[in-house]
Amino acid sequence: xxxxxxxxxxxxxxxxxxxxxxxxxxxxxxxxxxxxxxxxxxxxxxxxxxxxxxxxxxxxxxxxxxxxxxxxxxxxxxxxxxxxxxxxxxxxxxxxxxxxxxxxxxxxxxxxxxxxxxxxxxxxxxxxxxxxxxxxxxxxxxxxxxxxxxxxxxxxxxxxxxxxxxxxxxx
Numbered sequence: 001x002x003x004x005x006x007x008x009x010x011x012x013x014x015x016x017x018x019x020x021x022x023x024x025x026x027x028x029x030x031x032x033x034x035x036x037x038x039x040x041x042x043x044x045x046x047x048x049x050x051x052x053x054x055x056x057x058x059x060x061x062x063x064x065x066x067x068x069x070x071x072x073x074x075x076x077x078x079x080x081x082x083x084x085x086x087x088x089x090x091x092x093x094x095x096x097x098x099x100x101x102x103x104x105x106x107x108x109x110x111x112x113x114x115x116x117x118x119x120x121x122x123x124x125x126x127x128x129x130x131x132x133x134x135x136x137x138x139x140x141x142x143x144x145x146x147x148x149x150x151x152x153x154x155x156x157x158x159x160x161x162x163x164x165x166x167x168x169x170x171x
Contacts, residue, residue: 011060011098012066015055022049025058033090038157054075059100069092070091072105072107082127083116084116086105087132089104105144109165113127126168130164131163145165149162149163
C-alpha cells in the first residue's frame with residue numbers, strides 16, 4: 001500500500017473454457033462461500049457447474065501475477081429463452097471495493113445479451129437476467145440496475161432476495 005492508499009488493480013476478465021479455469025473458479029468460491037460464509041461445500045459445488053448450458057467467468061488482477069479475484073456463472077435453460085440466471089458471484093476479500101465484482105457482472109451480462117437474447121416483433125433484442133442476491137449485497141446489485149423484489153428467504157443458511165434486470169441490445 002502506498003501513502004496514497006491501496007493501489008487499483010488492473011482487471012482482466014476471461015471466459016472459462018477448461019478444467020483449470022473451472023478449478024480456479026471453485027477455489028475462489030470455496031474461499032468465499034465455504035470458508036468465509038460457512039456454506040456447506042456440498043451445497044457450493046453442484047452439477048450445474050459442468051452443465052453445457054453454464055458459462056463461467058474469471059476476473060484476474062494483472063498486478064498480482066494474474067491472481068483470480070472474481071468469478072461468477074451464467075445459467076441458461078433452453079426451455080426459457082430470453083431468460084438467464086447469474087449466480088455464484090464471488091470476489092476475493094482483498095479485491096472487494098476494487099470493481100472486480102462489477103467486472104464479473106458486466107462480463108456475464110454481455111454474454112447473456114450476446115448469446116441468449118430473444119427478439120420481439122420490432123426486432124429489439126433483450127434478455128432478462130435473474131439472480132438471488134444475498135441481503136448484504138443488495139446495494140451492490142441495485143447500483144448495477146437490478147430491481148430487488150419479494151420476501152427474504154434462506155439459501156444455504158444465508159438471507160437472500162430475488163433480483164432482476166432486463167438488458168436490451170442497442171441498435
